[in-house]
Amino acid sequence: MRFNMDGRGRTIDNIFTQRLWRSVKYEQVYLHDYETARQARQRLATYLTFYNQKRLHQSLACRTPAELYLAATPLADLATTLLY
Numbered sequence: 001m002r003f004n005m006d007g008r009g010r011t012i013d014n015i016f017t018q019r020l021w022r023s024v025k026y027e028q029v030y031l032h033d034y035e036t037a038r039q040a041r042q043r044l045a046t047y048l049t050f051y052n053q054k055r056l057h058q059s060l061a062c063r064t065p066a067e068l069y070l071a072a073t074p075l076a077d078l079a080t081t082l083l084y
Contacts, residue, residue, distance in 0.1 A: 023051065 028047040034040035053066045060068050 020051075024048070 024044070024047065028044060032043060034043065051065075053064055056062045056064060
């Protein structure tokens with residue numbers, strides 16, 4: 001059994017972040033040989049855009065994180081988010 005070192009939250013609170021970085025590593029980083037740090041940043045930015053806006057997630061009922069976020073965000077809040 002794993003315990004949080006900082007005593008905050010539950011041990012599974014970090015699972016979503018861990019899954020994201022596992023996907024990033026196995027679907028992008030391990031498959032490509034980056035020549036420069038700039039190239040790595042650009043390709044990772046492209047991948048993260050794909051991950052959030054186009055890649056369907058089984059755990060989200062075959063929706064994208066962007067779809068889920070936009071569906072849950074009231075229009076007034078969304079307008080404020082997009083303007084700032």
